[in-house]
Every structure is written in C-alpha cells, then in structure tokens.
Amino acid sequence: MTVDVVPITEADVDAVSDFLSANHDGRVSWSRSLAAVPWEVTAPNRGFMLRDGGRIVGTLLAVYSDRLLGGRVERLCNMGSWCVLPRYRSRSILLLKALLAQDGYSVTVLSPDDGPREILEFFKFRPLDTSASLVPNLPWPRAFGRTRVSADPNVIERTLVGSELVLYRDHAQALAARHLLVQRGIESCYVMYREYRFKGVPLFAMILHVGDQGLFRRSLLPITRHLLLRHGLVATLAERRVIGCAPALSFKLASWPKMYRSATLEPAQIDDLYSELVCVPW
CATH class of the missing domain: 3.40.630 (Aminopeptidase)
Known part of the structure; x- marks a missing residue:
C-alpha cells in the first residue's frame, strides 16, 4: 500500500463527509458539522486523512480554538471522529502522530472508544474525572x-x-x-x-x-x-x-473516559466547549 497522510482542507469537506457517512455514522450530517465551527479561529486544517491514491481510507477530525485560560491565550485542538477502513487500520497511528506533531496545541479527546484509549495513554494523554x-x-x-x-x-x-x-x-x-x-x-x-x-x-x-x-x-x-x-x-x-x-x-x-494532553493546562481548565460535542449532533 502507498498511503499518504494529508491535512483535511475546505476543499476536502464533501469527500470526507461522504466517507464518514458511508463508514462511520450515516445519521450525522457531516458536511454541515465539518463546516459548523461558528467561533473565530485560525485553524490549520480540519484534521487529517489517509489516502490510498486518490481514495480516502481514513480520517481523524479536529476542532480548533483559541481560549483565554489562566490569564493567557491557549491553543486547543479537540480530536474528533477517528475512522479508518479495516484494511488500513495498521496505519491509523499515522493520523494521530500527524495531529500531535503540530506545535503549541493542548489536545483534548472527549469521546474516545476503548481501542483508541489505550493508544492515547501510550502517547501521554491523561484522564479527566468524569464522575x-x-x-x-x-x-x-x-x-x-x-x-x-x-x-x-x-x-x-x-x-x-x-x-x-x-x-x-x-x-x-x-x-x-x-x-x-x-x-x-x-x-x-x-x-x-x-x-x-x-x-x-x-x-x-x-x-x-x-x-x-x-x-x-x-x-x-x-x-x-x-x-x-x-x-x-x-x-x-x-x-x-x-x-x-x-x-x-x-x-x-x-x-466515561475523557482525556487530554497539555504542557500548560491543568485538569480543572479542560471543559467540553469549543469541541466536537457542540458541533456534531449524533
């Protein structure tokens, strides 16, 4: 397989939406959700995708925000839906590595499944108390x-x-x-x-x-x-x-699990706002 990891741009929204509707959750209007970040932010991408040739075979969505927390502006990246076709699951980690390679972001994961949770722990994500x-x-x-x-x-x-x-x-x-x-x-x-x-x-x-x-x-x-x-x-x-x-x-x-990775933020500063939880109705 020749698989490339590339950022999801505005031009990719329709193709990524079709991929997620067919392979992840057909009840969600992904095209609206991907375009529905209503706050002002300079986002580097909408996440990352795996492509085999011209075909999308995996995606990891991201929602970005700039927050005033603890008296300073913090750049946050909320990791959204992570979907990779079975044949390409061994390459899933490439999407996460691409996301984490972006400097200066605290990363939150507010709805991880069991499998990704173990991977996230390996990459030094810490759990939140969600009692x-x-x-x-x-x-x-x-x-x-x-x-x-x-x-x-x-x-x-x-x-x-x-x-x-x-x-x-x-x-x-x-x-x-x-x-x-x-x-x-x-x-x-x-x-x-x-x-x-x-x-x-x-x-x-x-x-x-x-x-x-x-x-x-x-x-x-x-x-x-x-x-x-x-x-x-x-x-x-x-x-x-x-x-x-x-x-x-x-x-x-x-x-239920929620996790984050940050060099500057404490657990009490992490919340559910400016995230997939407010943007994606499922």
Missing part, C-alpha cells in the same frame, strides 16, 4: 417562586454580559449546542447542553456548561421541569466537575 449524576426530569408543580427558565435567544442575548455573553455568541450557531437562561431575582445562570439521542429520538440533556453553579443547584427542579415539558427530555446528565456537586435527587453513574 456524573443522572437526574430524572419530572413534571414538578410550578411553585418555584421567582425562578424563570428561558430558551429564548433574545432573552439570553440581552441578559448575559462579559465572558458569558462571548461564550454564548461563540456557540449560538453550533449545531449540537442548546442554550438556557435561568433567572432568579437579579441573579442569572447561563446553561449549555446537548441532547443525547437514542434511535434518533431525543432522550436526555447532557450539561456542557454552567455559568453559576450555586444558582444552577438551587434551580435544578425548574430546570429539569423545563427540559421535560418544553423539550421532551426525560433526564439530565451532569458531570460533577461541571455543576460542582452530586444533586440529591440523582443517580450516580460510572465515569
């Missing part, structure tokens, strides 16, 4: 005082300020991100989540970001009521590192 809780969304009586929950973009836009407003604007058009604003008196909390689907049907909300952990915890009942009655989601899944606690009315879940 989580599952909260049933119940139709609680509407008796929550002054607490209001809204998904209205206009309400969110005119209420948020500072870094939370920037975060919302960066993700407002991301295909997999959903947004809520919780208000109680003069307090407000921006919540970002994605929907987990089973056989194409939205099943539960996965919390990706909470702007005010204290208000989120105090407003958990109206939030979960809203997710059930307004969006048809029967439960809410939340990692404790995101919401800051294990809610009383919840079930503990075993952690």
Whole structure:
C-alpha cells in the first residue's frame, strides 16, 4: 500500500463527509458539522486523512480554538471522529502522530472508544474525572417562586454580559449546542447542553456548561421541569466537575473516559466547549 497522510482542507469537506457517512455514522450530517465551527479561529486544517491514491481510507477530525485560560491565550485542538477502513487500520497511528506533531496545541479527546484509549495513554494523554449524576426530569408543580427558565435567544442575548455573553455568541450557531437562561431575582445562570439521542429520538440533556453553579443547584427542579415539558427530555446528565456537586435527587453513574494532553493546562481548565460535542449532533 502507498498511503499518504494529508491535512483535511475546505476543499476536502464533501469527500470526507461522504466517507464518514458511508463508514462511520450515516445519521450525522457531516458536511454541515465539518463546516459548523461558528467561533473565530485560525485553524490549520480540519484534521487529517489517509489516502490510498486518490481514495480516502481514513480520517481523524479536529476542532480548533483559541481560549483565554489562566490569564493567557491557549491553543486547543479537540480530536474528533477517528475512522479508518479495516484494511488500513495498521496505519491509523499515522493520523494521530500527524495531529500531535503540530506545535503549541493542548489536545483534548472527549469521546474516545476503548481501542483508541489505550493508544492515547501510550502517547501521554491523561484522564479527566468524569464522575456524573443522572437526574430524572419530572413534571414538578410550578411553585418555584421567582425562578424563570428561558430558551429564548433574545432573552439570553440581552441578559448575559462579559465572558458569558462571548461564550454564548461563540456557540449560538453550533449545531449540537442548546442554550438556557435561568433567572432568579437579579441573579442569572447561563446553561449549555446537548441532547443525547437514542434511535434518533431525543432522550436526555447532557450539561456542557454552567455559568453559576450555586444558582444552577438551587434551580435544578425548574430546570429539569423545563427540559421535560418544553423539550421532551426525560433526564439530565451532569458531570460533577461541571455543576460542582452530586444533586440529591440523582443517580450516580460510572465515569466515561475523557482525556487530554497539555504542557500548560491543568485538569480543572479542560471543559467540553469549543469541541466536537457542540458541533456534531449524533
């Protein structure tokens, strides 16, 4: 085999989309997802692909961002879907090496499968603590005082300020991100989540970001009521590192793997934002 590793460019999006639809997940609109990074970033590529002649035989997607973390701008690369045809699996590692050869990036992997996880450990990726809780969304009586929950973009836009407003604007058009604003008196909390689907049907909300952990915890009942009655989601899944606690009315879940490799960032600085989790609805 004569196999080349080359960057995925804008011109390759349609061909890569067709490859992933045929060989990875046909339910995802890959063409939209690959073109759906709505925040401003100078990305070197969309990831890397293996080509045998002119034919794509493997891909490793990447989502890039520039983040202000710990008082300095950090360049992040989120490693996305990794798919290689069976005949070429022995060359899979070439894609990862090409990604990691890019200088100056901290790399996150937020949904690795079992096989890639072992490879990532060899390349010095470290695990994140993803202990989580599952909260049933119940139709609680509407008796929550002054607490209001809204998904209205206009309400969110005119209420948020500072870094939370920037975060919302960066993700407002991301295909997999959903947004809520919780208000109680003069307090407000921006919540970002994605929907987990089973056989194409939205099943539960996965919390990706909470702007005010204290208000989120105090407003958990109206939030979960809203997710059930307004969006048809029967439960809410939340990692404790995101919401800051294990809610009383919840079930503990075993952690699922998330990993990162960085010379400058600590685990507490790694989150689910600016990643495949907000860009790719599956």
